[in-house]
Amino acid sequence: MNSHTITHRQLFFLVIQTQIGVGVLSLPYTLFSKAKIDGWISLFMAGIFIQFSVLAIWKLCDRFPKQTIYEILPKIMGKKLGYVFNAIYTIHFSFISILILIMYNSIVGKWILFETPHWVIIFIMAAVGYYVITSSPREIVRFFVLVTPLLIILFILILYAYTDVHLLYLFPVGHTGILTIIKSSADAVVALLGFDAALVFLAYSNASAARNIKVISFASFCITILYGFIVFTTYIFFNPKEIIIVPEPVLYMLKAFSFSIIERTDLIFLSVWIISVATSFVCYLFIAAKGVQTLFGLKEHQKGAPYIAIFCAVIAIIPDDKLEVMTWNKYITMTSVFLSAVFPIVLLVIAVLRKKQEKGAATS
Amino acid sequence: MTFFKKPKKLITEAKVEHDIQKGLNNKSTVVQNLNLDELLTKVKEPFSATEDLVTQEVELPSDTSRIALLYIESIVDKQLVQSMILDPLFTTGKEITFESFKKMASIDLKQETDFNQVPKFLLQSNTLVFTEDTTCFYTVSTPVKTQRDITEPDNESIVRGAHDGFVENLSTNLALVRKKLRSSKLTIKYLLLGQESHMKLALLYVDQIANPELVKEVEKRVKSIEADAVYAPGNVEESIEDKPFSFFPQILNTERPDRVAANLMEGRVALLYDTSPTAHIMPVNFFTFYQSVDDYNKRWHISSFFRFIRIMGFFIALGLPAIYISIVSFHYEVIPFDLILLIKSSLEDIPYPPLVEALLMELTIEFIREASIRLPARIGSTIAIVGGLVIGDAVVKAGLVSNLMIIVVAVTAIAAYIVPSNEMSAAVRILRFPFMVAAATLGFLGIVFGFLLLLFHLCRLYTFGSPYFAPIAPLNVKDLKDTFLRAPFWKQDTRPQDLNTQKPDNRNHTRKWDKS
Numbered sequence A: 001m002n003s004h005t006i007t008h009r010q011l012f013f014l015v016i017q018t019q020i021g022v023g024v025l026s027l028p029y030t031l032f033s034k035a036k037i038d039g040w041i042s043l044f045m046a047g048i049f050i051q052f053s054v055l056a057i058w059k060l061c062d063r064f065p066k067q068t069i070y071e072i073l074p075k076i077m078g079k080k081l082g083y084v085f086n087a088i089y090t091i092h093f094s095f096i097s098i099l100i101l102i103m104y105n106s107i108v109g110k111w112i113l114f115e116t117p118h119w120v121i122i123f124i125m126a127a128v129g130y131y132v133i134t135s136s137p138r139e140i141v142r143f144f145v146l147v148t149p150l151l152i153i154l155f156i157l158i159l160y161a162y163t164d165v166h167l168l169y170l171f172p173v174g175h176t177g178i179l180t181i182i183k184s185s186a187d188a189v190v191a192l193l194g195f196d197a198a199l200v201f202l203a204y205s206n207a208s209a210a211r212n213i214k215v216i217s218f219a220s221f222c223i224t225i226l227y228g229f230i231v232f233t234t235y236i237f238f239n240p241k242e243i244i245i246v247p248e249p250v251l252y253m254l255k256a257f258s259f260s261i262i263e264r265t266d267l268i269f270l271s272v273w274i275i276s277v278a279t280s281f282v283c284y285l286f287i288a289a290k291g292v293q294t295l296f297g298l299k300e301h302q303k304g305a306p307y308i309a310i311f312c313a314v315i316a317i318i319p320d321d322k323l324e325v326m327t328w329n330k331y332i333t334m335t336s337v338f339l340s341a342v343f344p345i346v347l348l349v350i351a352v353l354r355k356k357q358e359k360g361a362a363t364s
Numbered sequence B: 001m002t003f004f005k006k007p008k009k010l011i012t013e014a015k016v017e018h019d020i021q022k023g024l025n026n027k028s029t030v031v032q033n034l035n036l037d038e039l040l041t042k043v044k045e046p047f048s049a050t051e052d053l054v055t056q057e058v059e060l061p062s063d064t065s066r067i068a069l070l071y072i073e074s075i076v077d078k079q080l081v082q083s084m085i086l087d088p089l090f091t092t093g094k095e096i097t098f099e100s101f102k103k104m105a106s107i108d109l110k111q112e113t114d115f116n117q118v119p120k121f122l123l124q125s126n127t128l129v130f131t132e133d134t135t136c137f138y139t140v141s142t143p144v145k146t147q148r149d150i151t152e153p154d155n156e157s158i159v160r161g162a163h164d165g166f167v168e169n170l171s172t173n174l175a176l177v178r179k180k181l182r183s184s185k186l187t188i189k190y191l192l193l194g195q196e197s198h199m200k201l202a203l204l205y206v207d208q209i210a211n212p213e214l215v216k217e218v219e220k221r222v223k224s225i226e227a228d229a230v231y232a233p234g235n236v237e238e239s240i241e242d243k244p245f246s247f248f249p250q251i252l253n254t255e256r257p258d259r260v261a262a263n264l265m266e267g268r269v270a271l272l273y274d275t276s277p278t279a280h281i282m283p284v285n286f287f288t289f290y291q292s293v294d295d296y297n298k299r300w301h302i303s304s305f306f307r308f309i310r311i312m313g314f315f316i317a318l319g320l321p322a323i324y325i326s327i328v329s330f331h332y333e334v335i336p337f338d339l340i341l342l343i344k345s346s347l348e349d350i351p352y353p354p355l356v357e358a359l360l361m362e363l364t365i366e367f368i369r370e371a372s373i374r375l376p377a378r379i380g381s382t383i384a385i386v387g388g389l390v391i392g393d394a395v396v397k398a399g400l401v402s403n404l405m406i407i408v409v410a411v412t413a414i415a416a417y418i419v420p421s422n423e424m425s426a427a428v429r430i431l432r433f434p435f436m437v438a439a440a441t442l443g444f445l446g447i448v449f450g451f452l453l454l455l456f457h458l459c460r461l462y463t464f465g466s467p468y469f470a471p472i473a474p475l476n477v478k479d480l481k482d483t484f485l486r487a488p489f490w491k492q493d494t495r496p497q498d499l500n501t502q503k504p505d506n507r508n509h510t511r512k513w514d515k516s
Helices: A008-019 A023-063 A069-077 A079-111 A118-133 A137-147 A150-163 A178-192 A195-204 A209-237 A249-256 A265-296 A301-317 A322-353 B008-027 B036-044 B078-092 B098-104 B115-123 B170-180 B212-223 B233-240 B257-265 B286-290 B293-297 B300-329 B337-347 B354-373 B377-397 B403-416 B422-442 B444-460 B477-482
Strands: B053-059 B066-072 B109-112 B126-130 B137-141 B186-193 B199-206 B252-254 B269-273 B279-282
Touching: A008 A137, A008 A195, A008 A209, A008 A265, A023 A069, A023 A178, A023 A195, A023 A209, A023 A249, A023 A265, A023 A322, A069 A079, A069 A195, A069 A265, A069 A322, A079 A118, A079 A265, A079 A301, A079 A322, A118 A137, A118 A265, A118 A301, A118 B422, A118 B444, A137 A195, A137 A265, A137 B444, A150 A209, A150 A249, A150 A265, A178 A209, A178 A322, A195 A209, A195 A265, A195 A322, A209 A249, A249 A265, A265 A301, A265 B444, B036 B053, B036 B066, B036 B115, B036 B126, B066 B078, B066 B115, B078 B126, B078 B137, B115 B126, B115 B137, B170 B186, B170 B199, B170 B257, B170 B269, B186 B212, B199 B212, B199 B257, B212 B233, B212 B269, B233 B269, B233 B279, B252 B257, B257 B269, B257 B279, B257 B293, B286 B300, B286 B422, B293 B300, B300 B354, B300 B403, B300 B422, B300 B444, B337 B403, B354 B377, B354 B403, B354 B422, B377 B403, B403 B422, B422 B444
Parallel strands: none
Antiparallel strands: B053 B066, B066 B126, B109 B137, B126 B137, B186 B199, B199 B269, B252 B279, B269 B279
């Protein structure tokens, strides 16, 4: 058996760990700023939307079994255009990694280490990322499975909020109007990104196509539920007037809890959250490194790994004040939604129209 | 790295020398037409003028033909030579052939014709018998028994269970294993290591259970060792382990025959040595080092609880000083208010930063350990008192180190020694220093990244083709029965899957009477 393959269970944990990332802390706030207290409905709608993208990604990869997006693109669009799009996707995935670094840096700088220079915080994450992606997908995924139980800690900590919730905050449901709700679901899609890791990792899966789609779809579903739970909890914990002034509602919520042994629960939450961020970062960095490998025709992705890690870290240092971070966030999320969630559908349509399909693929 | 590389030329030179040696040996094969005296000088040629190489000529009363005995007296039991060779020879007193000799000296007699092997036989404690028929010679195994008694190994003592341990003698060690595992499938392969030292070792596995690929791999790696002398099992361990730069032990050292037997039956491979009571077991995973033979003789809840304590000991030994440092230097707010007052008051007059404080005390503990380890027990306890009580107490009174730091360091030290394996305990003790530095520079973030790196390192580590952090990475729920928990015997009905054994089912069907 090829030592690079992963099982369908591992694929499930991979998608879960990639999806849970920086977004979880600020999601309730971003949703609230547009859809008000109906933000949670937007989130669930986004959860439905991404299922289409998931389906498209799966169908696309199913036409070209055991191939990553970087191998598929030239086959669909021709060699030259494919190379251009490979470059675009490589840059896209490295910019998602950069965005993760930026957001992680701003949260850590704000909540844990106030005086540590930013480049230290960023470089240590990049170094860990580099170390992890120098191994095979199988080992990376094993690691993801290993750290997944930590999510239970996050869940339990949030569950504690139910000692002090007010369901009335949610009402009236749907008063912002269905259009606003749908519009703001685009923001929710950003937080749910991570299923796009399937574009590369489906190539390593050794399970059947039917199993793969079940697994990715179910993972996205689980994360939608978890995010929905978090958003919902913050909305019934905070007064609608409070949420506007707390950019990281989850942390503010946890900060309010204190137990007899631990005073600041938010710090514990953040420590565990960093691991989730690291897994998403590692995953995207791996995908970007794969892109670099295809672009430069390298034998192994490990060769390009140090350059991509340093590149991401250096770029991530650039934005240093809050406004800049927000602009970066805005543009990168916009392109991400397009390239990760919408464009795979376009690619699938092109592939179907041009009847591009690899032999041996299931024709069902 | 170039520093570590062997210069290429030397290797080829060594090879040439090796070839010359071979050529010389081949030349000495032509011995057919020599008489006994010439033959004796010829076969003694490879030996230097060592005086314990004894040639003893015997003239039988009833026979005119000469017989010569050749042996190295320091490693031969002369009583045996007398009783097994000389006495029977004198009683029969005929010209000897293989058959007649076989009747006299019944055990361990072999007829050999390859004169190149003479040095090898001599060095293996054989007595060689040469007759005037110079086409062949006879070897009789007459090893001298210099061996201590079988005692319980000090570093692996247990409360209940078998109390025997290996000694510095391969055949005794093998007997101890065979006694535990009287199976026709237990296979033993002898190997010799070191072109000059000829250390004998045995490779043990259970045929039809152990993965043949694994056996082949171990054998290949052991055989590839080329050295003038291989003295210690440690030499072999370092030569065959997968990642010599990792802090974690990748081969289990044990002196307990029952442990070897149990691991063999799980499908592992063991190496036993003639020169050392240590046996090596491979491949092992991280959790093997947290198992003890004692676990299987206790009630399963209790041993499960101790397993849990040990794993917790791993995390405490690694993380507690780091967590303490990060709390007092970065995250005061994590601990409750009342405790802050306490810590503050104890830390107030300490002139050093917490990291220095911690390093000071951790190093002191290591000093005490290293100082007392080789001392006789009577002085050892003095060191413990001076080190532990006097330094511990005085250092606080002098205001160099805080009270809490002493507590943290003491708990950490104890936690590090909970690990049943000495090697793993050492790895944990070393690793907590980088953790402390990480905590002092980045607080919780440093600890989290430290653990991330550590766990990932464990995830990507392989020993002899099987993952080191199995069964939790890759996750295998079925195999968890003997890691965090020690499931009862009747639940342990499969062999570990990461070993790819030939028979995954170990046929543990106990408690059948209970089902009816």
